[in-house]
Amino acid sequence: MTVSRKSSPSPSTSSSLEEPKIGVYVCHCGSNIAGTVDVAKVAEYASKLPKVAVARHYMYMCSDSGQGLIKEDIDKLGINRVVVASCSPRMHEPTFRKVCESRGLNKYLFEMANIREHCSWAHMHEPEKATVKAMELVRMSVAKARLLEALPQMEVEVKPSVLVIGGGIAGLSAARDIADRGFKVTLAERKPVLGGNLAKLNALFPSSREATEVIEPIIKDILKNENVTVKLNTQVTSCEGFIGNFKVKLSQQPDFVNEKCNQCGKCFNVCPIETPDDMDFALTSRKAIYKVPSYNSGEITSRAVIDSEHCTRCGKCVDACGAFAIDLDAKPRESTVEIGSIIVATGFDSFEPVGLYLYGEHADVVTLAQLSRIVKEDGPTKGDLVNPRTGEKPGSIVFISCVGSREEPDTTGKEEDNATRTYCSRVCCAAMAESANTIREKFPETQVYVLYRDFRTFGKGHEELYRKSRENLVKYIRYTSEKPPKIMQNSDGKDSASRLKVVVWDDLIARELEINADMVVLASAIVPSRGTTQLGQTIGLSRSRDGFFLEAHLKLNPLSSVTDGIFIAGVAQGPKDSCDSAAQGSGAAAKASALIAQGKVPIESSISSVNEDRCGGCGVCEGACIYGAIEMKKLEGEKTKRVAQVVEAVCKGCGTCGAACPSGAITMKHFTDRQLTEMIKAAI
Amino acid sequence: MTDRSVDESEKRKAGFEPKIVAITCNFCTYAGADLAGTSRIQYPTNVRIIRVMCSGRVDPTFVLRALGEGADGVLVAGCHPGDCHFLAGNEKAARRYAIISRMLRQIGLERERVRLEWISASEGEKFAKVIRSMVQDLKRVGPNPYNNGSATGERKTSFQ
Numbered sequence: 034m035t036v037s038r039k040s041s042p043s044p045s046t047s048s049s050l051e052e053p054k055i056g057v058y059v060c061h062c063g064s065n066i067a068g069t070v071d072v073a074k075v076a077e078y079a080s081k082l083p084k085v086a087v088a089r090h091y092m093y094m095c096s097d098s099g100q101g102l103i104k105e106d107i108d109k110l111g112i113n114r115v116v117v118a119s120c121s122p123r124m125h126e127p128t129f130r131k132v133c134e135s136r137g138l139n140k141y142l143f144e145m146a147n148i149r150e151h152c153s154w155a156h157m158h159e160p161e162k163a164t165v166k167a168m169e170l171v172r173m174s175v176a177k178a179r180l181l182e183a184l185p186q187m188e189v190e191v192k193p194s195v196l197v198i199g200g201g202i203a204g205l206s207a208a209r210d211i212a213d214r215g216f217k218v219t220l221a222e223r224k225p226v227l228g229g230n231l232a233k234l235n236a237l238f239p240s241s242r243e244a245t246e247v248i249e250p251i252i253k254d255i256l257k258n259e260n261v262t263v264k265l266n267t268q269v270t271s272c273e274g275f276i277g278n279f280k281v282k283l284s285q286q287p288d289f290v291n292e293k294c295n296q297c298g299k300c301f302n303v304c305p306i307e308t309p310d311d312m313d314f315a316l317t318s319r320k321a322i323y324k325v326p327s328y329n330s331g332e333i334t335s336r337a338v339i340d341s342e343h344c345t346r347c348g349k350c351v352d353a354c355g356a357f358a359i360d361l362d363a364k365p366r367e368s369t370v371e372i373g374s375i376i377v378a379t380g381f382d383s384f385e386p387v388g389l390y391l392y393g394e395h396a397d398v399v400t401l402a403q404l405s406r407i408v409k410e411d412g413p414t415k416g417d418l419v420n421p422r423t424g425e426k427p428g429s430i431v432f433i434s435c436v437g438s439r440e441e442p443d444t445t446g447k448e449e450d451n452a453t454r455t456y457c458s459r460v461c462c463a464a465m466a467e468s469a470n471t472i473r474e475k476f477p478e479t480q481v482y483v484l485y486r487d488f489r490t491f492g493k494g495h496e497e498l499y500r501k502s503r504e505n506l507v508k509y510i511r512y513t514s515e516k517p518p519k520i521m522q523n524s525d526g527k528d529s530a531s532r533l534k535v536v537v538w539d540d541l542i543a544r545e546l547e548i549n550a551d552m553v554v555l556a557s558a559i560v561p562s563r564g565t566t567q568l569g570q571t572i573g574l575s576r577s578r579d580g581f582f583l584e585a586h587l588k589l590n591p592l593s594s595v596t597d598g599i600f601i602a603g604v605a606q607g608p609k610d611s612c613d614s615a616a617q618g619s620g621a622a623a624k625a626s627a628l629i630a631q632g633k634v635p636i637e638s639s640i641s642s643v644n645e646d647r648c649g650g651c652g653v654c655e656g657a658c659i660y661g662a663i664e665m666k667k668l669e670g671e672k673t674k675r676v677a678q679v680v681e682a683v684c685k686g687c688g689t690c691g692a693a694c695p696s697g698a699i700t701m702k703h704f705t706d707r708q709l710t711e712m713i714k715a716a717i
Numbered sequence: 718m719t720d721r722s723v724d725e726s727e728k729r730k731a732g733f734e735p736k737i738v739a740i741t742c743n744f745c746t747y748a749g750a751d752l753a754g755t756s757r758i759q760y761p762t763n764v765r766i767i768r769v770m771c772s773g774r775v776d777p778t779f780v781l782r783a784l785g786e787g788a789d790g791v792l793v794a795g796c797h798p799g800d801c802h803f804l805a806g807n808e809k810a811a812r813r814y815a816i817i818s819r820m821l822r823q824i825g826l827e828r829e830r831v832r833l834e835w836i837s838a839s840e841g842e843k844f845a846k847v848i849r850s851m852v853q854d855l856k857r858v859g860p861n862p863y864n865n866g867s868a869t870g871e872r873k874t875s876f877q
Binding site for chain 1: 736738740743744745747748750751752753754755757758759760762765766767768769770771773774775776777779782783786787788796799800802803804805806809813837838839840845
């Protein structure tokens with residue numbers, strides 16, 4: 034992999050030997066900053082700081098006219114260092130760096146003071162103190178600006194391929210779009226089937242099409258496309274590298290059952306292991322050897338697979354197999370892919386609310402996801418409204434919303450990260466309306482009650498569906514979080530009585546209601562899929578407080594992660610329905626494709642640099658660097674002296690070597706010891 | 718301590734605003750502080766944040782320098798262990814912090830003055846809590862003894 038220097042700083046416009054002439058620009062940001070901080074006072078204060086040639090304040094520095102101020106001062110006043118005091122550099126540093134470059138000023142001669150997120154917004158009721166703080170923050174940035182150096186622009190080549198992690202609707206959409214664009218894509222799915230959670234579901238609202246009708250065409254497209262390599266039963270074991278040049282190790286569980294399988298089904302009968310069937314959201318069980326769809330040359334048939342996690346290797350299936358198609362000694366296959374970009378589309382799991390509303394204790398309490406399997410025509414009950422655990426047909430069904438979602442935030446301060454789910458799972462209200470309505474239409478003798486806190490049918494066609502469900506006599510009862518419904522076993526003992534009783538305070542009529550229920554359906558939360566934390570640590574992706582992956586910016590950049598070159602799509606980023614997941618998959622594909630299409634991408638030049646004269650050859654830096662980006666090398670002609678040398682292509686600029694060096698021989702470009710100590714002095 | 722020196726020490730503590738220098742990593746804590754602002758979470762104005770790419774960049778001498786220049790408290794903050802954007806820079810920061818904090822106590826500086834915290838990009842509220850708690854602690858222990866914590870001399874901070 035090559036790293037090239039696209040340009041070197043030209044001495045005439047941006048030499049560090051020149052006397053610094055600093056321009057300071059204090060932004061009002063409308064009233065976001067100016068509403069608390071006296072920006073005129075800050076600009077005045079700045080104008081008197083050493084080496085500051087001009088200080089201005091302006092309404093919106095990021096606007097065209099604001100940027101124009103900077104450009105004009107560079108041209109006319111010879112400003113050669115720029116400080117903008119405004120929002121976070123994480124917001125507009127690239128914007129203002131481009132402004133500098135447009136006038137021939139090296140982009141590393143620019144510095145930002147954060148007087149919005151770190152000042153005006155956090156100290157709204159202390160305007161005087163906030164103004165003093167802003168002045169000091171500007172003084173700190175000016176102190177650094179006096180010592181800034183022009184740095185050469187570095188670029189790397191981008192590998193023209195993408196890895197998509199996750200084979201649900203978001204991942205499938207992404208893979209298809211990237212392949213259509215002409216780039217190679219590897220699709221890694223942890224399970225032995227594609228389709229994610231969508232493949233398990235019944236009708237999608239409002240079209241009421243089977244979910245499989247939506248998924249199967251995309252799967253077929255992908256299997257036919259030469260640009261796509263599908264790896265099932267595959268997980269990511271390690272990830273190295275950076276934007277344009279990721280090296281990811283994949284581990285594929287062996288199939289155990291090969292193509293000799295004639296699908297006689299004898300193995301299913303003899304397997305002694307039973308485990309909850311993920312396909313039915315744990316409503317039913319399956320064996321450790323079980324049937325899944327098989328994708329061969331674009332056709333979808335079926336095959337047997339073995340769940341390596343639960344299989345005890347007892348060998349009964351091997352004995353029963355007449356075709357000798359099972360090999361329990363097959364080993365996992367490791368592979369490495371080198372790609373330019375990664376899309377994470379790892380989806381969700383349905384939360385099992387054990388301990389809430391008798392879930393787990395009583396067979397008639399199920400989750401909404403499980404109910405959708407019951408009603409599904411090729412589900413465990415072939416679409417008949419019957420509880421597969423009991424064989425009973427419910428005459429009265431009570432739905433309860435927000436189970437495990439929208440919980441009260443923990444105020445004790447003792448809880449572990451993400452233990453409380455304070456978020457709304459977004460999809461359940463419309464899903465309840467859909468299920469409730471379908472049951473009333475198909476099984477009109479069944480009474481249906483929906484106990485809700487708020488009813489959020491926000492999507493296209495959702496409100497109409499809700500209205501239709503009311504016309505079909507679904508009874509909606511509002512409860513509040515202070516008085517949640519109570520569920521108990523009916524102790525009447527009569528044959529005709531329902532087994533469960535739900536007691537709820539109806540908030541709208543201010544009366545307590547008792548409802549006899551044969552089945553209670555809990556609209557339980559959607560949670561990040563199992564393995565999200567693990568994957569996040571392997572790839573280096575942060576998670577938000579709710580446990581889903583953290584996007585770069587919720588509104589302006591929801592598909593990018595903080596790590597350049599890694600994108601997020603679908604429920605991996607946060608609860609949403611399949612329409613939005615598919616859209617995000619396509620969006621992430623567009624971003625990844627745009628990145629790869631450039632062929633080259635700029636990388637930060639703020640890397641480590643060694644002064645060989647000062648280096649004592651101790652080697653502490655080599656030990657400190659986790660990337661192997663700094664090595665001890667013997668100097669030519671020297672018998673014993675060795676010095677540290679930086680491998681520029683690999684150095685990420687973290688600064689650990691710089692902090693470790695006892696001789697002061699290492700300079701971290703753009704974050705030098707001197708720059709940081711001057712900032713510290715200026716802070717006091 | 719005589720009655721008079723106790724009085725003066727109390728006088729110095731009363732109404733003094735501690736100055737905290739925070740050196741925070743770009744990917745986690747700096748972003749967490751951004752989130753605190755975006756969420757309009759309010760906290761005291763006493764902190765001045767310096768951005769570095771990784772908490773592993775923090776040379777222990779920066780902490781010494783900050784205290785020597787007169788800071789009442791120094792906060793070094795980065796990503797949670799296991800989550801470092803540069804894989805393990807924060808672990809190096811933790812080791813350096815252990816050495817420097819022991820050394821500082823040996824020369825008589827209170828342990829409240831230097832703090833190491835793990836604050837992620839989504840922990841805006843935690844950032845604010847840490848600042849509030851540090852300001853409270855520092856008000857209790859008083860100004861930096863090297864910056865008018867002693868009986869004589871002007872306290873060297875601007876605007877006070």
